[in-house]
Amino acid sequence: MTEIEKLIRRFLWSGNLNSNAAHLVAWEQVTKPKSAGGLGIHRLEEWRSILVAKLAFKFLNNENTLWVRCFQAKYGNRESIFSTKRGDSWAWKLICLGGTTAMQNSMWKIGNGSNTRVMEDAWVDPNPFMRWPTFVNTIELPPFTVEQFLSENGEWNQAELHRFFGSELASRTGRLPRLQKEERDSLVWLKSDSSKSPTTALYRDLFRGRELPYSWVWKMRAQPRFITFLWRICCDVIPTFGWLKRPHLRESNRCPWGCPAEEDLQHFVCECSFTCVVFHALQKQQAESATGSDVGLPEEAISELQTSHSSPSKHAQPCLVSCHYRK
Numbered sequence: 001m002t003e004i005e006k007l008i009r010r011f012l013w014s015g016n017l018n019s020n021a022a023h024l025v026a027w028e029q030v031t032k033p034k035s036a037g038g039l040g041i042h043r044l045e046e047w048r049s050i051l052v053a054k055l056a057f058k059f060l061n062n063e064n065t066l067w068v069r070c071f072q073a074k075y076g077n078r079e080s081i082f083s084t085k086r087g088d089s090w091a092w093k094l095i096c097l098g099g100t101t102a103m104q105n106s107m108w109k110i111g112n113g114s115n116t117r118v119m120e121d122a123w124v125d126p127n128p129f130m131r132w133p134t135f136v137n138t139i140e141l142p143p144f145t146v147e148q149f150l151s152e153n154g155e156w157n158q159a160e161l162h163r164f165f166g167s168e169l170a171s172r173t174g175r176l177p178r179l180q181k182e183e184r185d186s187l188v189w190l191k192s193d194s195s196k197s198p199t200t201a202l203y204r205d206l207f208r209g210r211e212l213p214y215s216w217v218w219k220m221r222a223q224p225r226f227i228t229f230l231w232r233i234c235c236d237v238i239p240t241f242g243w244l245k246r247p248h249l250r251e252s253n254r255c256p257w258g259c260p261a262e263e264d265l266q267h268f269v270c271e272c273s274f275t276c277v278v279f280h281a282l283q284k285q286q287a288e289s290a291t292g293s294d295v296g297l298p299e300e301a302i303s304e305l306q307t308s309h310s311s312p313s314k315h316a317q318p319c320l321v322s323c324h325y326r327k
């Protein structure tokens with residue numbers, strides 16, 4: 001997986017697999033979700049842990065597929081702790097890696113109550129009762145399923161609930177969303193909603209609390225190349241002359257368009273005479289296209305500027321026209 005990630009990195013920054021180019025943004029940053037300032041590329045190691053959690057979830061949920069039935073027959077007594085032993089298959093060991101994640105992020109939804117264990121499974125709260133024993137009279141509890149708390153017509157048996165859980169917990173149990181009374185209990189993901197798949201929700205959860213204010217960039221309706229360029233501005237990885245001087249890739253940090261200033265990000269985006277001419281030409285073009293009159297292309301304005309200024313050397317091409325992934 002490390003090798004595959006290397007290839008992805010190389011392709012991202014150089015456009016092919018055979019040449020190297022400067023990696024302007026750290027891989028840790030690139031692989032964050034867009035809301036956290038990255039490009040939303042999955043880190044393979046983390047993504048794998050989410051995908052195996054999905055397998056463990058299917059195993060726990062007793063899905064009626066051949067592979068689940070085979071694994072249930074062989075390892076069905078070990079799913080509560082997802083333990084491995086010497087000689088177990090690599091596939092089981094892989095599923096065990098995701099077992100804890102699956103259990104922590106899922107909960108049983110009750111139908112007929114027949115396959116949810118009262119103490120061991122999470123069904124009232126994401127934590128099973130066996131982890132908060134102070135609320136339950138454990139002495140009276142032999143191994144039994146939620147079915148015991150249901151009456152013959154499938155409704156909650158309030159007397160039984162009160163007897164075991166007390167009034168507060170019984171009332172909370174009575175308000176749980178239910179499946180149809182004849183349906184089998186089903187494991188559901190806690191964090192999934194209609195807009196995200198459970199795996200996406202789990203992956204995003206790894207980055208919760210690390211959201212950055214410039215995720216608006218990705219909501220713009222513009223060409224992907226332009227949006228990625230904005231993202232690079234937000235990451236401050238535009239190779240302006242000021243930026244290039246820091247690692248000693250250039251001797252001078254002066255703006256190549258003749259401005260009496262250092263070419264840093266602020267200058268490049270907002271203050272440079274070159275940028276101002278381009279923005280002005282774009283505004284003019286937009287206004288004229290709204291009125292239907294003939295419009296001048298910004299390229300013409302740029303060439304005017306190039307002739308009026310002392311033209312920068314080939315190696316001093318300004319970032320606005322030269323910056324994209326293929327440096």
Ligand SMILES: [Zn+2]
Pocket residue numbers: 255256257258259263267271272273274
């Ligand atoms: Zn300038």
